[in-house]
Each structure stands twice: as structure tokens, then as C-alpha cells.
Amino acid sequence: MAGAAGNDVDPWLYAAGDAAGKAMLTHQGKYGARATGDAIAARAKGELRDGAAAWSRYARTADDHAVPNVVFTDPELANVGRTVRQAERDGFRVSSVELPIQVAGSSLHAERYEGWAQLVVDEDRKVLLGATFAGPDVAELLHAATIAVVGEVPLDRLWHAVPAYPTISEVWLKLLEEYGL
Numbered sequence: 001m002a003g004a005a006g007n008d009v010d011p012w013l014y015a016a017g018d019a020a021g022k023a024m025l026t027h028q029g030k031y032g033a034r035a036t037g038d039a040i041a042a043r044a045k046g047e048l049r050d051g052a053a054a055w056s057r058y059a060r061t062a063d064d065h066a067v068p069n070v071v072f073t074d075p076e077l078a079n080v081g082r083t084v085r086q087a088e089r090d091g092f093r094v095s096s097v098e099l100p101i102q103v104a105g106s107s108l109h110a111e112r113y114e115g116w117a118q119l120v121v122d123e124d125r126k127v128l129l130g131a132t133f134a135g136p137d138v139a140e141l142l143h144a145a146t147i148a149v150v151g152e153v154p155l156d157r158l159w160h161a162v163p164a165y166p167t168i169s170e171v172w173l174k175l176l177e178e179y180g181l
């Protein structure tokens, strides 16, 4: 969807999904298609003349900052946003915290549950750049992380997002404690 999002080609040419060549995943293709359709309609109505502003409904900004990925293996791997290496490469001042997933909710979910979680933090803005989880059914933890990354929720506000007991989401509490909150 280069025409609508990046304004890097003439806006008569649009591509969404894998053809756009950015994040080749069904959910990102659908997201890009929504932005493309809205951009085409807005341009036709004269409501969008220049390039689409980042995070506007005509831009696929999340493709650059917050793509969720799940590897549906057993155990699952789930990631959103940047890894430490990607964040450093993109020039961020980064820290990370990581922990085994060992909370009441994980024991309840499965006996001998084994998992791992990591948050990647932008040290200048104190927001999440990425999160990775490994373990049984961790895909269901991913959308909370996606919201935190897309929303650029400050960590001291995220501290108030209280995970229900006893759920695996209590790993968020442990991670933020590990970070120093």
C-alpha cells in the first residue's frame, strides 16, 4: 500500500497484503487493506491530498512498529514490535527484562507449565518497543502487548493495568517489578 501509507509513489498505484512486501501476514494484509480502502475513498472525496500522517487511519504505521507474530508450535512463540537487536539497530536506547513465566495462572493453566517472557523498553521515553513470549498458549498474551506498544503506554501507567488473578497475564506484573516499578 505504498501510495496511501508512504506517499513514495504516485497515488494511482496501491498494493495491499503480501504484494506490498512489508509484513507478509494475513492480519497485517487485512490492516493494510483497510487503510488502503480508506485512503482511496478519502482521496476520491478530496479529504486526503498529501501523504497520510503516521497513525492516521490511512497509514499502516503499525507495519513499522508493532507487527504481532505467532509461531504456532508447541510451545508457542509470540512476539510484537522490536526485539532488542532491532531496537538497537533502529537507534533506540534500549533495556530489556526477561523472566520465566511462573505465576499462579500458569500453574493453573497446566501442570509443570514452562514459559518465558521478555519486554523491550525505550529508555528515553519509558515505553515498550516490543515483547516476546514463549510457552503454551502464549499467543493469547500477545494482544495486550500489542496495545501497549501501539499505544506507547508509559510504563508507570502500564503499572496500573492490573492483571486478574489467577491468570498468566500476571507475568506482566512480574516483568514490571523486574524492571524496577
Ligand SMILES: Cc1cc2nc3c(=O)[nH]c(=O)nc-3n(C[C@H](O)[C@H](O)[C@H](O)COP(=O)(O)OP(=O)(O)OC[C@H]3O[C@@H](n4cnc5c(N)ncnc54)[C@H](O)[C@@H]3O)c2cc1C
Binding pocket: 016, 017, 018, 019, 023, 024, 025, 026, 027, 028, 029
Ligand atoms: C504455509 C504458510 C503459512 C502461513 N501461515 C500464516 C499464519 O498463520 N498467519 C498469518 O497471518 N499469515 C500466514 N501466512 C501468510 C499469509 O498466508 C499471507 O500473508 C496472506 O495470505 C497474504 O494475503 P494476500 O491476500 O496478500 O495474498 P494471497 O493470500 O497470496 O492472495 C493472492 C491471490 O491472488 C491470486 N493471484 C495471483 N496472481 C493472480 C493473477 N495474475 N490474477 C488473478 N489472481 C491472481 C492468487 O491465486 C491468490 O489467491 C502463511 C503463509 C504460508 C505460505
